[in-house]
Amino acid sequence: MTTTPKSMDAIMALCKRRGFVYQASEIYGGINGFWDYGPLGAQLKKNLRDAWWQDMIMNPAWGRKGPNGERVRCVPLETCIIQHPKVWAASGHVGGFNDPMVDCRETKMRYRADHLRLVHATNERKSGRFFAFIENDPDTLESALKKLGKYVRRDMGQGDTEILEFSALDMEEELPRVVGPHAKEAGTLTPPRQFNLMFHSYTGATAGEDDKVYLRPETAQGIFVQFKNVVDTTRVKIPFGIGNTGRSFRNEVTPRNFTFRSREFEQAELEFFCHPDESQDWYRFWRDFRMEWWKSIGLAGENLILREHDKDELSHYSVGTSDVEYRFPFTAPGFGELEGIAHRGCFDLTQHQQHSNAKLDYFDTTRGETLPNGGKKGERYIPHCIEPAAGLDRGALALLCEAYTRDDSRPSPEFLKLNPRVAPIKAAVFPLVDKDGMPEIAERLTDELFARFGRGGFIESDAKQSIGKRYARMDEAGCPFCFTIDGETLKDQSVTCRDRDSGTQQRIALDQVKVFLGEKLGM
RNA sequence: GCGGGUGUAGCUCAGUGGUAGAGCGUCUCGUUGCCAACGAGAAGGCCGAGGGUUCAAGUCCCUUCACCCGCUCCA
Numbered sequence: 153m154t155t156t157p158k159s160m161d162a163i164m165a166l167c168k169r170r171g172f173v174y175q176a177s178e179i180y181g182g183i184n185g186f187w188d189y190g191p192l193g194a195q196l197k198k199n200l201r202d203a204w205w206q207d208m209i210m211n212p213a214w215g216r217k218g219p220n221g222e223r224v225r226c227v228p229l230e231t232c233i234i235q236h237p238k239v240w241a242a243s244g245h246v247g248g249f250n251d252p253m254v255d256c257r258e259t260k261m262r263y264r265a266d267h268l269r270l271v272h273a274t275n276e277r278k279s280g281r282f283f284a285f286i287e288n289d290p291d292t293l294e295s296a297l298k299k300l301g302k303y304v305r306r307d308m309g310q311g312d313t314e315i316l317e318f319s320a321l322d323m324e325e326e327l328p329r330v331v332g333p334h335a336k337e338a339g340t341l342t343p344p345r346q347f348n349l350m351f352h353s354y355t356g357a358t359a360g361e362d363d364k365v366y367l368r369p370e371t372a373q374g375i376f377v378q379f380k381n382v383v384d385t386t387r388v389k390i391p392f393g394i395g396n397t398g399r400s401f402r403n404e405v406t407p408r409n410f411t412f413r414s415r416e417f418e419q420a421e422l423e424f425f426c427h428p429d430e431s432q433d434w435y436r437f438w439r440d441f442r443m444e445w446w447k448s449i450g451l452a453g454e455n456l457i458l459r460e461h462d463k464d465e466l467s468h469y470s471v472g473t474s475d476v477e478y479r480f481p482f483t484a485p486g487f488g489e490l491e492g493i494a495h496r497g498c499f500d501l502t503q504h505q506q507h508s509n510a511k512l513d514y515f516d517t518t519r520g521e522t523l524p525n526g527g528k529k530g531e532r533y534i535p536h537c538i539e540p541a542a543g544l545d546r547g548a549l550a551l552l553c554e555a556y557t558r559d560d561s562r563p564s565p566e567f568l569k570l571n572p573r574v575a576p577i578k579a580a581v582f583p584l585v586d587k588d589g590m591p592e593i594a595e596r597l598t599d600e601l602f603a604r605f606g607r608g609g610f611i612e613s614d615a616k617q618s619i620g621k622r623y624a625r626m627d628e629a630g631c632p633f634c635f636t637i638d639g640e641t642l643k644d645q646s647v648t649c650r651d652r653d654s655g656t657q658q659r660i661a662l663d664q665v666k667v668f669l670g671e672k673l674g675m
Numbered sequence: 676g677c678g679g680g681u682g683u684a685g686c687u688c689a690g691u692g693g694u695a696g697a698g699c700g701u702c703u704c705g706u707u708g709c710c711a712a713c714g715a716g717a718a719g720g721c722c723g724a725g726g727g728u729u730c731a732a733g734u735c736c737c738u739u740c741a742c743c744c745g746c747u748c749c750a
Contacts, residue, residue, distance in 0.1 A: 161743080169686050169700085175741075181723060182741045245750075255676065349750070369750070405676080405748050413749090482743095563710050585708055616702095620710035627711095636709070648709070655710070 160481040163556045164410055166566060170629050172196065172552065173411060185407030185415035187545075192629060195576035195609055197418075197548045201397055203449055203573060204420045204542065209395040213441050218391065219433035226393035226422065227386060231374025233399060234353070234365050242507035243373045243500065245350060246366075254318070255342045256332040263333065265344035268318035270330065271296050273304050274311065280304070281338055282330040284318065292333040299331060318344070351401045351415075367401040372539060375423045376500040380512055390514055390535055391426035391434065397544065409482045411545045418544040423537050427516065428498070431471070431536035435495040438540045439474045442493055446476055446547075450571030451554050455479040457487060471495040476542075478550040490550055491542035498534040505534070555630055562655065563620055568630030569653050572673045577631035578605050579669055580612035582622050584638040584648075591615055594637045597647075597665060604666050608675055627652055633672065635665055 167173040171190030175182040189197055205228070207214060212224040240246045254263045263286065270282040271293075281303055283296035300313065321327055328339040335341075351367040354360070368374065375394045382394055397420040407413050426434045443458045461473040472495040477487035505512040513534045520529035555568040572578070581598045583590035598613040605611060612631060614622050619636065626634055636648040646659045649668065660668055669675075 164742090165686060178741090180740090184741070402750075408743090410742095565711095582709095618710080618712055619708070620712075622711090623709085624711045638709075650709080657709075 158481045158553065158556055158558070160410065160553075162558070162566070163481065163553060166556065166568075166628060167193065167552065185404055185413070187411045187414055189548075192576040192610075193548065196551065196570070196574060196630075197544060199574040199576065199609065200449070200547050200551065201418075201420065201544055204544070205395070205397065207445060208420070208422050208540075209393075212393065213437075219437050220391065220430065224393070225388065225391075226395055226424075227382065227388060229375055229378060229382065229394050229396045230398065231371065231378060231396055233368050233401075234355070235368060235374060235377065237365055238507055239373050239377055239504075240350065240366050240369075242503045243376075244503070245369055245373075254344050256335055256340050265318050268333070269293075269315055270318060270321065271300055271313050271315050273300060274314050276304075277314070277326075280329070282321070282326065284330055284333045284341065286333055289333075296331075296333065349403050349405075351403055369402050370400050370541070371396045371398050371419045371421050372423060372541065373500070375421070376504055376537075379423075379425070379501060380510060383514065389518075390516055391424065391430065393422045393424035395420070395422045397421070409480070409488075411549050412480065412482070412488060414545060417546075419541060420544050421539065421541040423539055425514075425535035425537055427519070428533065428536045431495060431497075431538065434538045435472055435493070438538050439493045442491055442540050442542075443476055446478075446490065446550075449574055450551055450569075451478060453554075455554060459487070471497055478546075478553070480550065480553055488546070489543075490546050491540060493538070493540045496537045496539050498536050500537060501534050562627075564624030564627045567627035567652065570630035570632070572632045575630050575632055576609050577612055577626065577629050578609040578633075578673055580614065580622070580626045580631050580634045582613070582619060582634060582636045583615050584619055584636050586615040588639075589642060590637045593641060593662070597635065597637070597662065600666060601669065605669060605673060605675055608673065623650060633669065 164173075170192055172193035174188045174190050176186035176188045177183045209226045209228045212226045215223065218224045237246075254265050254268060256263070263284075267287045268284050269287050270284050272280055272282045281300075283300045283303075285292035285296040297313070321330070327341065327343060330341050331338045332341045350369050352364055353367065354363045355365050356363050375396050379394070382388060398418065399416060400419050401416050404413055404415050407415055411417075422438075424434060424438060439458065443456070446456060455478055457477050457479075459475045459477050461475070474493045475489045476491040476493070478490050479485070480488045482488075501512045504510070513532050515530055515532050517528055517530045519531035523529055551570065551574060552568070555570045557567055557569050558565050559567075570576075579601055581594050581601065583594040594613060594615070598611055601611045612626065612629075614625075616622075623634055630652075632652050634650040634652075636650065638648060640659070641647050641662060645662045647662050647665060648657050649660050649665075650657045
């Protein structure tokens with residue numbers, strides 16, 4: 153078997169050709185950072201989402217016991233894309249995503265405005281030049297002092313210079329007199345510009361600035377905000393998880409790499425709440441299960457890795473974070489993030505408790521001293537949270553990249569080895585020839601398979617053109633099995649079952665097709 | 676945001692300032708009957724968009740949009 157390296161161009165061409173992914177608004181020239189799913193892509197992604205929903209919420213971790221020795225319990229939730237603006241202040245997104253940036257037109261450098269400082273000669277603020285440097289950066293400071301000395305034609309000593317913050321500048325009067333940290337000329341810095349990574353809109357028909365709202369940059373915050381309601385209304389007990397899938401929006405500076413970094417994308421997030429003492433165990437439990445899960449739906453192999461973050465990579469509140477990463481053709485030999493499993497401590501609930509003044513702690517009646525009557529005194533605490541947060545679009549893309557195979561020794565060199573569980577086409581039924589009673593049998597079998605498996609994907613049926621061409625078409629669409637009604641079927645009620653990955657054929661009884669397929673699809 | 680590259684049929688791509696092309700795919704008819712078969716035919720394009728130069732622009736110039744690659748940035 154001869155194989156050639158996977159080309160992203162070839163994968164993208166197949167995605168378009170077979171209706172997996174289209175460019176959004178393509179007939180208008182497309183729009184940067186947005187992609188639509190065609191019929192097969194939409195079903196592929198739905199199967200991925202359903203698999204996540206099934207294995208993370210309805211039957212978490214395939215029914216296995218958690219580190220506490222009990223069945224893992226999770227409940228679903230569906231929260232709004234638009235939340236109260238204070239949610240994003242509490243989460244840190246409004247502050248963190250809003251660093252004003254300053255560009256230098258001369259050197260093409262970009263600086264964070266709050267990192268810039270200015271030095272100028274004492275008593276010359278009204279007319280003299282300012283020389284910018286970067287906070288805590290000796291090189292640009294030295295350079296700025298040197299340029300200032302040259303400018304005023306004398307050496308600068310103690311007391312001869314004054315330093316001020318960039319934000320203290322009068323942008324109209326004084327900015328034109330500023331020389332950038334790496335620039336030679338004055339006036340090449342732009343005013344600070346907001347790089348707003350959150351999309352915003354306005355509520356109400358006569359909306360003004362006061363009605364500004366944000367499209368969520370992650371689904372997680374909706375869960376934290378409803379944590380108390382779920383606890384109060386559903387009889388869940390710590391430890392338990394809340395799962396949520398849905399669209400999120402980030403105004404990426406550079407959308408890139410097909411659907412990998414899109415401005416509108418879909419997340420599948422679980423927030424698993426537990427006692428602080430058990431949080432490390434649960435963190436390891438979810439980290440390991442998530443890795444196993446991705447393998448189970450077709451990403452097995454050396455293209456998938458689990459990467460534990462280094463200490464200096466961690467957010468200030470995080471005790472531990474791992475990424476499940478996939479080696480995409482465009483990241484190879486490196487990897488791109490599919491999912492992050494973060495130990496978020498009690499950061500989010502604490503933040504929302506402070507900002508909202510709502511009590512978000514939990515009274516745990518299974519803890520504390522044992523009372524004379526045999527019960528427990530109880531313990532009040534803010535739960536810690538483990539967050540497995542997956543990108544469904546990235547997942548779908550990884551599935552497509554992993555499945556894409558080119559084997560020039562096959563009659564149909566390009567095909568998708570999609571795992572049957574996520575494949576958008578579950579099976580195809582072909583009459584070998586479009587006559588002699590075969591179409592009728594094929595139609596009956598198609599109807600049966602539709603009734604049994606149609607909720608998970610398409611059952612294709614096609615009588616046109618040569619059988620080889622029909623197989624090839626199914627190979628490209630990632631359909632795992634084709635059943636062909638032929639002359640023998642008429643005699644002994646058996647059909648040809650053709651396997652996509654190997655191209656091999658076996659005969660099975662017509663009335664056993666459903667059983668066979670049910671086993672293979674896990675349905 | 677910067678630099679480089681690419682935009683022509685569903686896909687892959689030719690196309691020298693002078694009538695819009697090929698292969699594959701799609702559809703129809705016929706033949707064949709287990710791996711992109713054969714024959715005949717058909718549909719499908721304002722050459723990414725907008726300006727300009729020219730008697731004449733897919734081709735030259737400008738602008739813009741999208742995608743790819745490399746920087747930069749990145750919760």
